[in-house]
Amino acid sequence: MNALLETLEPKTFWSYFLELSKIPRGSKNEAAAADWVADQAKALGCEVERDAVGNVIIRKKATPGKEGHPTVCLQAHVDMVCEKNEGTDHDFTRDPIQVWRDGDLLRAKGTTLGADNGIGVAAAMAVLSSEEIAHGPIEVLITIDEETGLTGANGLQPGRLQAKFLLNLDSEEEGFLTIGCAGGEDTIATRKLTRVAAPAGSRAFRLKVFGLKGGHSGIDINGHRGNAIRILAQVLGALNPAFGFGLAGIKGGNKRNAIPREASATLLLDPAKEAAFREALATHEAHWRAALGAHDPGLHFALETSEANQVMSEADATALMRLLLALPHGVEAMSPDIPGLVQTSTNMGVIDTREDEVEVNLLTRSSINASRTALSERIAATCALGGFESYVTGGYPGWKPEPKASLVQIVNDTNQKLFGKPLEIMAIHAGLECGLIGEKYTSMEMVSFGPNMWDVHTPDEHVSVPSAANFWKLLVAVLEAV
Incomplete structure (x- = not known):
């Protein structure tokens, strides 16, 4: 047995997680992981389908005596953010x-963990493999490419699912529903860029902004974390008038x-201005570290030698x-209605x-x-004012809260019985x-819950x-209660 697995409970659940972690599954490169899910389900004797976009749909029969209970769909996405x-x-x-x-805690060495x-x-796989959970009919929907466009959920066809209830297993805070x-x-x-020759006698440098926390652009957007692209732009804009450097390119963010x-x-x-430039950078680094404070204390600037012989036009x-x-x-x-909830935001991501x-x-x-x-x-x-062309893509709908839905009550009551307290509804x-799925299955009741995880979409x-x-x-108890 894997030495790490020996320290973890429940073992079946964690064994599936560790096996999945061996398979590369970055968004749009998750086909092998989806195949693995399908193969595991077939080996368990479940009915398995693949739809046109690559989602895996699995069905497991009810345990004896619960055949007439409502069908429950367990839903998760197989891809992960690769940072x-x-x-x-x-x-x-x-x-x-x-x-x-x-x-x-479980972590990964220098990369995202893929717990999300x-x-x-x-x-979901552990539920399929269990012979001990008393449950009604179960569907499992494992979608692809959630992180870079919700492609799997968007491509899901109406009529493929029969479930009355859907449990989305993609939340990141215990005690919340x-x-x-x-x-x-x-x-x-x-x-479009026009390239010109670098100024005579100039030397190429790479100015780096690094050490920031980053984070999920929805969950962490109100955490006062620094945006490396914005900070770099501020520094470039402040220093260019005094130093008159040529700009060959800017690169930042991954997702x-x-x-x-x-x-x-x-x-x-x-080169004659390098010392003064480094001194000015140190001043700006101190300024930004003070501005971010304890919200994002790891900020650093670095100036390294590089290579380039052309720059963008000044315009x-x-x-x-x-x-x-x-x-x-x-x-x-x-x-204005839900205290502490961000209503509208933008992430300048890449x-x-x-x-x-x-x-x-x-x-x-x-x-x-x-x-x-x-x-x-x-x-x-x-x-447009800045001379850039733009277009909008990848739109997806929100998910309207239904706090009085029967599934909300079932999960909340189950948590009360298990842990002696209600869940915080949010x-x-x-x-x-859920927004895309609910748009196609309008009568399906849905909730989402999960364990505590932090700094998703980052190597932390x-x-x-x-x-x-x-x-x-909680998942097992809800399945037994439905």
């Missing part, structure tokens, strides 16, 4: 996640739904720096510079569709697949082992 610390030697297309135990949503997949979420859409902004932890710019600078460089300063990032509005084009990717979320549309239109207007600013992602055990107990 790693700079300097970590890990290839997400072939290397297994290196899971290790840190007291009551490997925990949900493992729980999620019954609603925000919708979202991406804005892609681009500008549109992760707050950027790192960003860098390649500059062509007069392109100026337009790019100004756009990055003008585009919104962070909380736009808080909910920038990439290619030879002839620069691209900026933003994700806008809101629980109010009109507010989301209005903010996306303002982003488009800002892009809606979240992050996106869940970790999950509580005792909380995962409680999550499992």
Whole structure:
């Protein structure tokens, strides 16, 4: 038995999680993991289907005496966000996640852990394998490509599921029951670039902003965390008038739904100004560290030698720096109805510079569709004023809360019996697949719950082992109660 598995309970649940962690499953590269899920279910004697987009649909018969009970669908996504610390030697297309135990926590070595949503997949598989849980008919829906566009949920066809109730296993806080979420859409902004020769005698440098926490662009957007792209743009905009450097390119962030932890710019600078430039950088680093304070204390700047012999035209460089300063990032509005809930936000998540084009990717979320549309239109207007083209893509609906639904009462009562206290009923600013599924299955009641996990979408992602055990107990008890 795996030495790590020997320390974990319940073993069947964790064995599925650890096996899944061996399979590369970054978004849009999760086919092998989906195949593994299907193969495991077939080996257990379950009925297995694959739909046109690659989702796995599994059915398990009710245990004797519960055939007439409502069908329950367990839903999770098989893909994960692939983030790693700079300097970590890990290839997400072939290397297994290196899971290790840190007291009551599970972490990964230098990368995202994939507890989002490997925990949900493992729980569903453990239910399928169990001969001890008394349950009605069960469906399991394992979707693909949730993290980069909700492709699986979007492609799910009406009529494929028969369940009355759906348990989404993609939440990240014990003691809470999620019954609603925000919708979202991406804005892609681009500008064609003109390249010119680097100034004579200049030297290439790479200016790096790194060490930030990053985080989930929905859950953590109101946590006052630094955005590496925005901070880099602020520094470039402040220093360019005095140092007159050429800008070869800017790169930052990896996922549109992760707050950027790192960003860098390649500059062509007069070597005679290097010392003064480094001194100015130190001043700006101190300023930003003070501004972020305890919210994000790990910020660092670095200036390294690099290579480049061409830069953007002055017009392109100026337009790019100004756009990055003008585009919104962070909380736009808080909910007037639910205390502490972000209503509308934008994450300026990714920038990439290619030879002839620069691209900026933003994700806008809101629980109010009109507010989301209005903010996306303002982003488009800002892009147009800056000489950038833009378009909106990947839109998905929110999930309207139904606090009086019977499933909410069943899960809440079950938690009360198990742990002696009710769940806190909530809606979240992050996106869940429930919005898309509910749009196609309008009579299906849905809730979402899960164990404590933190810093998802970052290499600091970790999950509580005792909380995962409680999550499992609640899931089993709900299935027996329905």
